[in-house]
Amino acid sequence: MDGQGNSCWRGALGALVLLGCLWSGQEARADFRVCNGTQNLVGVAIGYRSDEGWVSEGWWQISATSCATLIEGPLASRFYYLYAEDAARGGRWGGNVDMCVAEDEFKIVDVKNCFTRGFLRMGFKEYDTGQQSSWMVQLSDSAENGEDN
Secondary structure, three states, X not given: OXXXXXXXXXXXXXXXXXXXXXXXXXXXXXXXXXXXXXXXXXXXXXXXXXXXXXXXXXXXXXXXXXXEEEEEOOOOOOEEEEEEEEOOOOOEEOOOEEEEEOOOOEEEEOOOOOOXXXXXXXXXXXXXXXXXXXXXXXXXXXXXXXXXX
């Protein structure tokens, strides 16, 4: 091979290395996302354990067929809890883990004595993220709500 052939090869290799560096620089997002697969607006609340103790917060308003990030960055806990309501039809997604919620936007520390502190108590569904750095929950009209990580 002559010197010019080596130069072309080094140029192509350099372009591949640059492309690889650019691609690896776009890391996958790590967060907790909820996607609304229904045709209605959905209000969502999340619960989790933090340094402050048990925390519930909401409301994220998620439009039909769209997603929202509830927690940005790598997940710090293994278990997260979710409660959601369909704004138009009154449908609910929940579970058997009681946490406090409020009518308007809220962040509530502790899950005890919801009523005496002026809050409502709702059943949240537990999600075991298996210590993944990100998680996504898909809300749908069906009885079974799917989740993906």
